[in-house]
Amino acid sequence: MNENILGIVAGVLTSVSMIPQLVKVIKEKNVEDISLVMLLILISGLSLWVWYGVMKNELPIILSNSFAVLVNLSLLIYYLKFNKKT
């Protein structure tokens, strides 16, 4: 199989699997189960993956990790907005 097609299919699958958590948080406005530290670690890691993709010039890596950064930044914004402990 062509590597780029494989990467894009892989990226679509892992991206799709992230959506429900975001939808759930938006719907229920409940961020209790989210750990701020882990979210920050995840966003840092995903951003480094984007950087890695740019250095290696691999579009599937860049696209899927950029999407994941966006989803998790949205979770972060919701966390900061709805977290009752802060």
Next chain:
Amino acid sequence: MNENILGIVAGVLTSVSMIPQLVKVIKEKNVEDISLVMLLILISGLSLWVWYGVMKNELPIILSNSFAVLVNLSLLIYYLKFNKKT
């Protein structure tokens, strides 16, 4: 920065961020918040990323996605073991 080091740092960060969910499920034996369909989609996507890494011969991609497959297969096993609906 060396691409492999960048990839390994990125992989460690995204891998670390997965651990708490697994620990939480193991500790609380509560899999209510896990969607079986999404877990299967995620495991399929991650497996394709491993395949992509093998084709491109990129160790950081292979290692971090293999780890993610293991974590999510463990979640799947716990899901099948503790889900009360089945």
